[in-house]
Amino acid sequence: MTTRLPDAPWRHRRGLDALLRALGADQSLSRFVGGAVRDGLLGLAVNDLDIATVLQPNDVMDRLQGAGIKAVPTGIDHGTVTAVIEKWPVEITTLRRDVSTDGRRATIAYTDDWQEDAARRDFTINALYADPISHEITDFFGGVADLEARRVRFIGDAATRIAEDHLRILRYFRFLARFGNDEPDPASYEACRSAANSLMALSRERIADELLKLLAVDHPLASVRLLIDGGILLPVLPEIDRSSLARLTLLVTREADASVQPSALRRLAALLPPDPSIADQVGARLKLSNKARKRLATALEGSGGASSPRALAFEIGVEGAIDRILLDPTTDVNEMKLLDGWSPPRLPIGGGALIARGLQPGPDVAKALQMVEREWVAEGFPDGERVARIADQIVSKFQRARQ
Incomplete structure (x- = not known):
């Protein structure tokens, strides 16, 4: 049975048809790929669009410019050109195969083989292509079935995939939290545990980015538990241990009770010991912005002498007050209502x-x-x-x- 990409508003964005014509989609030269196809099949909103093409990067640039479409050579040395249509960036990448990898970056060569391009991707659910004209899905590794079963599976051997890019360890748990059933594939989990020390070879910025993406997912607890129980974060974040999970679990519950949007930074604060100096050290190690580091430390400074949520918000800002209240199990989450739509006023006298x-x-x-x-x-x-x-x-x- 042929699987087709369902219709959705993103497929009718202004300028997309002209972009597809320029890229020869009607001649099967270009296809939608990755997250847009995966999320489209799930009926989720699609904001980021990637297109894979057999066209060489310089040819892509020439075609876009010839069609009057803004083209930015964002990663042209690696085969990626960004088209901008109606202020919407669309990444277009030439089909590739890996020549060599070192766990942090890959040396690639271009190919015209769609399966070769799919084989270098991380998970089966991310290696799906959709023809923009017929909307037919091309699926080389059973990604559609995995999506339906809520399975997150590496393409091929998990250890090999991880050796190619160590960040795939953290990506695995993020995708498990978002698209999986919280039950890891045993071989994949063991491969992640065995390769945990390889996370030390990655830049701390990449680790922080992936960890915060995981914590931003609606239901991250099962994946975080697996990371902690498997000792996977230990080489890079030894501050996060089994006691961290209890604090995060309570915070997630309190966020839901207060109908407050989850915050990845607030959840990271919950995972850390309740010590602002440690939070600042972790923020520095993860190369977080000064603003993010301050928020982490402020969240863990305790309730102080403020007598009410509004007094606290006047002292440290509404965002900081919300963090403190939610992280403090002795406070009533209903107090959050006092901050709804409220901004700290200025003292009306000088x-x-x-x-x-x-x-x-x-x-x-x-x-x-x-x-x-x-x-x-x-x-x-x-x-x-x-x-x-x-x-x-x-x-x-x-x-x-x-x-």
Whole structure:
């Protein structure tokens, strides 16, 4: 029985038909490939589109430019050109085969053999091609059946696939969490465990990117458990251990109870010991941005002295407050409702107003303003009229103290 790609809105995007004509899709020179085909078969939204082609990269560039389509040589040395249609990037890659690999990068050669190109891909469900005209699926390794059975399977020998690119260890668990049934293929799992030390050869940026993608999946717990139980993260993230899973499990439950969108960084914080200095060290090791490192550390600093969710949000920002509340099992997730649509206001008074009330310019102004702000926050951010009365009281205290 022939499998065909179902119709979907992404297939009718403006400019796509012109792109396919330029790439000779009607002559079977180019096909949809990878995630778009996989997600299309599952009825999921497709945002990223990849096209595989027998055309050489320079020919692709010439054809696109001849058709008036913006062409960017994003990875032309490796066979990839990016076409931009209606601000939508589409990656077009010439069919390839691996000549040699070292676990981090591959030396490739171009080919016109679709099966050769499929054989170098990681999982069967990612090695599916769809003819843009007939919509017929080309499936060399049983990917359609695996997709239907929710199986994630390496193409060929798992150990060989992992030796070609060590990052496939983490990718396996991400795809298992997203598309699998949480039951790993025993041979694949053992291959990942045996090759765990090879993760040390990868850049920390690549590890961080893949780990955060896994944590962003709706249901990552089974895969994270497998990673921890198998000691797979130990060579690169020894801070994550069996106690980490309990914290992550609780966080995932609390996110769902509060109807809060999952956050990969918040979930990474849950996996780490509740120590902001360790979080910062891990963030630095993973080469996270300064903003991401600060968020990790802030999430694990504890509840502090804030008396309410809004007071906490005023102190560290709404995002930070949400992280802290969800990570703290002693707080009620219903408190999150107080932050819905709320933005921390600005204190509706300044130092000039205190001076106008008779306070002498100098250090006392800053101190008094801090006292006004503390009281304003403690009272739940009352309006300007109440703040004026608070200011009168504070200024009077300072004046009495100076008499």
